[in-house]
Amino acid sequence: MTKNAQLAAWVEQSAALMKPERIHWVDGSEAENSQLVEEMVRAGTLIQLNQTTHPNCYLHRSAPNDVARVEHLTFVCTRDQDAAGSNNHWMAPADAHEKIDALYAGCMRGRTMYVIPYLMGPYDSLYSRAGVEITDSPYVVANMRIMARVGTRALTHIEAGNSFVRGLHSVGDLDPDRRFIMHFPEELLIKSVGSGYGGNALLGKKCHALRIASWQARTEGWLAEHMLILGLEDPTGKTTYVAAAFPSACGKTNLAMLVPPAVFNGWKVWTIGDDIAWLHPGPDGRLWAINPEAGFFGVAPGTSSKTNPNCMGTVGRNTIYTNVAVTADGQPWWEGIDQPQPENLTDWQGRPYDPANGPAAHPNARFTVAAAQCPSYSDQANAPQGVPLSAIIFGGRRSTVAPLVYEALNWEHGVFTGASVASETTAAATGKVGLVRRDPMAMKPFCGYNFADYWAHWASFGERSTNLPKIFHVNWFRKDGAGRFMWPGYGDNMRVLKWIVERCEGRADALKTPIGSVPHFDSLDMGGLDLTRATIDALLAIDPEIWTQEVDEIAKYLDSFGERVPAALMRQVARIKSELANQRAA
Numbered sequence: 021m022t023k024n025a026q027l028a029a030w031v032e033q034s035a036a037l038m039k040p041e042r043i044h045w046v047d048g049s050e051a052e053n054s055q056l057v058e059e060m061v062r063a064g065t066l067i068q069l070n071q072t073t074h075p076n077c078y079l080h081r082s083a084p085n086d087v088a089r090v091e092h093l094t095f096v097c098t099r100d101q102d103a104a105g106s107n108n109h110w111m112a113p114a115d116a117h118e119k120i121d122a123l124y125a126g127c128m129r130g131r132t133m134y135v136i137p138y139l140m141g142p143y144d145s146l147y148s149r150a151g152v153e154i155t156d157s158p159y160v161v162a163n164m165r166i167m168a169r170v171g172t173r174a175l176t177h178i179e180a181g182n183s184f185v186r187g188l189h190s191v192g193d194l195d196p197d198r199r200f201i202m203h204f205p206e207e208l209l210i211k212s213v214g215s216g217y218g219g220n221a222l223l224g225k226k227c228h229a230l231r232i233a234s235w236q237a238r239t240e241g242w243l244a245e246h247m248l249i250l251g252l253e254d255p256t257g258k259t260t261y262v263a264a265a266f267p268s269a270c271g272k273t274n275l276a277m278l279v280p281p282a283v284f285n286g287w288k289v290w291t292i293g294d295d296i297a298w299l300h301p302g303p304d305g306r307l308w309a310i311n312p313e314a315g316f317f318g319v320a321p322g323t324s325s326k327t328n329p330n331c332m333g334t335v336g337r338n339t340i341y342t343n344v345a346v347t348a349d350g351q352p353w354w355e356g357i358d359q360p361q362p363e364n365l366t367d368w369q370g371r372p373y374d375p376a377n378g379p380a381a382h383p384n385a386r387f388t389v390a391a392a393q394c395p396s397y398s399d400q401a402n403a404p405q406g407v408p409l410s411a412i413i414f415g416g417r418r419s420t421v422a423p424l425v426y427e428a429l430n431w432e433h434g435v436f437t438g439a440s441v442a443s444e445t446t447a448a449a450t451g452k453v454g455l456v457r458r459d460p461m462a463m464k465p466f467c468g469y470n471f472a473d474y475w476a477h478w479a480s481f482g483e484r485s486t487n488l489p490k491i492f493h494v495n496w497f498r499k500d501g502a503g504r505f506m507w508p509g510y511g512d513n514m515r516v517l518k519w520i521v522e523r524c525e526g527r528a529d530a531l532k533t534p535i536g537s538v539p540h541f542d543s544l545d546m547g548g549l550d551l552t553r554a555t556i557d558a559l560l561a562i563d564p565e566i567w568t569q570e571v572d573e574i575a576k577y578l579d580s581f582g583e584r585v586p587a588a589l590m591r592q593v594a595r596i597k598s599e600l601a602n603q604r605a606a
């Protein structure tokens with residue numbers, strides 16, 4: 021129970037609608053978690069994994085039709101439709117409430133309603149925000165306990181009079197026809213029904229920390245972004261902080277935990293966050309970043325001790341796995357893991373593995389684990405003021421067009437660069453995989469308001485400060501004619517990070533082009549890497565013909581947002597087009 025009257029009334033009102041058998045206020049304790057896990061194992065919701073090799077690790081198999089975010093069922097419900105923008109699905113608030121409340125009626129009969137008070141952001145940070153999620157899923161409770169700071173301390177924060185976001189969630193009947201993820205930013209309210217999966221159900225994450233928070237950030241003068249945060253320590257001990265926005269399943273977790281190649285003696289990457297960053301302008305005019313989350317909900321397939329040793333060092337204990345395969349002796353397994361595919365594998369749906377059924381682990385199989393377990397976890401990760409950013413990196417998954425790295429010419433061009441991000445779709449959301457779509461700032465599925473207003477908000481920082489981070493764009497995913505990745509990626513991305521740090525320090529060389537500055541061949545540290553000059557040239561090339569087409573497409577996309585698009589972006593379109601035309605004429 022609570023002494024906060026608003027919270028008490030909302031819980032009571034929700035219970036009257038959903039009719040649970042009992043209400044459980046989550047305190048976040050170890051004992052509470054053990055009991056929940058025990059109940060879930062008994063119910064078959066969790067499967068205990070091999071406790072010798074993977075202590076305190078469990079497997080959850082979600083419903084086969086509930087394995088990813090559902091963007092077509094995700095709505096932003098604002099009074100004014102234009103406030104949500106064409107980047108969001110919109111429903112009038114009254115209609116949305118009516119529709120979803122009908123699905124909530126009596127949905128918790130015979131079940132427990134859990135009330136989860138949580139804090140997004142470090143304890144004692146002025147930037148942290150509270151929420152309360154009501155759910156009928158013990159799996160959600162166990163995951164939220166890892167991903168956010170849940171329980172008594174968060175409740176105390178709310179009872180001290182701090183505002184909180186309300187999130188109502190029920191798995192309902194898991195029928196995709198009765199599944200909705202609805203956001204009411206004007207009411208600081210989220211309503212989700214019909215899914216138990218990740219971003220649809222762990223409401224502190226994408227629903228609160230991005231969609232609702234981005235709305236709040238706009239009115240309050242900060243930014244809520246789909247970004248990892250890392251610290252890059254050089255051999256002298258100096259650490260440079262960087263945030264990077266890549267679309268879902270495009271490399272944030274991997275970059276955040278990067279282990280530099282052996283030749284980068286003395287360099288070290290420190291992990292602060294792997295998915296979400298809240299950026300606030302500091303008194304020094306710099307942007308300071310906190311990670312509102314406390315855990316990682318990361319993609320399992322492709323993770324190995326070669327690609328991401330820090331991650332493998334994180335997920336061996338106290339981890340909830342979702343939709344991975346399992347070996348005969350109860351160990352988690354996925355495509356790309358170190359161990360070759362064993363005999364007698366059980367696939368993510370609990371069937372004996374048969375290649376005819378597709379991969380053994382679902383391509384969007386995930387692990388949930390506390391960030392503090394990561395060997396590269398930064399000692400600044402809980403700093404109340406956050407870390408000061410020197411660089412912001414945008415990127416996408418593009419087999420063509422986008423070079424390995426380029427640097428925006430200034431803040432305004434950087435905002436254009438972020439707005440122009442395109443990426444091939446991945447298994448993190450339902451729908452076709454591999455289609456190129458515009459994903460500005462990697463926020464297409466997560467921006468809680470009109471993209472045009474969002475870009476204007478980004479652009480406005482340029483008028484407020486001269487001490488902003490430099491902006492870069494990267495692409496780890498260029499492919500050759502045979503469909504192979506041209507860049508080794510993973511730890512070797514350090515080579516690009518190092519150039520970025522040197523650019524921030526005004527050291528490394530670059531060649532200015534209309535779309536940005538690219539490294540000179542000599543200014544990228546390629547020591548110990550066996551790539552031909554021709555491959556590196558191809559990775560860094562900016563083809564004026566292809567980029568003229570690309571800029572036309574970007575302009576068309578920006579134009580589709582109409583009058584509200586900031587003039588700054590159209591200025592960049594005009595500049596780049598004319599410079600490319602000059603280049604082609606030359």
Ligand code: GTP
Pocket residue numbers: 266267268269270271272273274275294295317318319320321322323327448496497505508509510513
């Ligand atoms: P979300 O959690 O969905 O937001 O994803 P993310 O952006 O954190 O992506 P993640 O780091 O989990 O990587 C997604 C997939 O891309 C995994 O299968 C990785 O193995 C793969 N990947 C990550 N970095 C690289 C890279 O540098 N090169 C290549 N080729 N693949 C990569």
Ligand code: SPV
Pocket residue numbers: 088089217218219220225226267268269295317448449
């Ligand atoms: C993403 O899809 O960007 C994720 C996973 O990080 S989810 O929590 O499902 O949004």
Ligand code: MN
Pocket residue numbers: 246267268269295
């Ligand atoms: Mn993400």
